Amino acid sequence: MQKVAADIANRFIEFAETAIALADADREEDLAALIASRAAIDSDVVLKALTAERPEVTAAVCRFAGLPLNSYSAVLRMRARKRRLKPEPSSLLAAYRQSTKASAAELRQLLKEAGCCDR
Numbered sequence: 096m097q098k099v100a101a102d103i104a105n106r107f108i109e110f111a112e113t114a115i116a117l118a119d120a121d122r123e124e125d126l127a128a129l130i131a132s133r134a135a136i137d138s139d140v141v142l143k144a145l146t147a148e149r150p151e152v153t154a155a156v157c158r159f160a161g162l163p164l165n166s167y168s169a170v171l172r173m174r175a176r177k178r179r180l181k182p183e184p185s186s187l188l189a190a191y192r193q194s195t196k197a198s199a200a201e202l203r204q205l206l207k208e209a210g211c212c213d214r
Contacts, residue, residue, distance in 0.1 A: 118169035134160035143211035
């Protein structure tokens with residue numbers, strides 16, 4: 096995963112495309128590491144956010160990392176497969192499209208409320 100992060104930093108591969116590939120392959124831990132490296136957040140916290148009960152938590156961490164809409168859609172599909180739910184992302188995608196990037200303080204508060212981190 097470190098090589099992938101280095102390749103993204105050097106623009107050999109695209110962050111958004113890598114996020115889609117990892118989500119489509121149900122590689123939650125690698126996806127969490129990728130998002131964590133982009134957002135400067137601990138990967139364990141990101142993993143908890145990706146698997147949180149509330150999809151708003153997942154959306155917030157994805158938005159904070161600058162994940163484009165099509166990549167976030169792949170994350171939603173992964174969540175639906177993992178939870179064995181029928182994917183119904185239209186309202187979640189619309190909300191993501193209209194959301195703004197949260198401040199670090201706002202994200203930290205949301206993650207704390209969702210039980211993803213202690214501080």
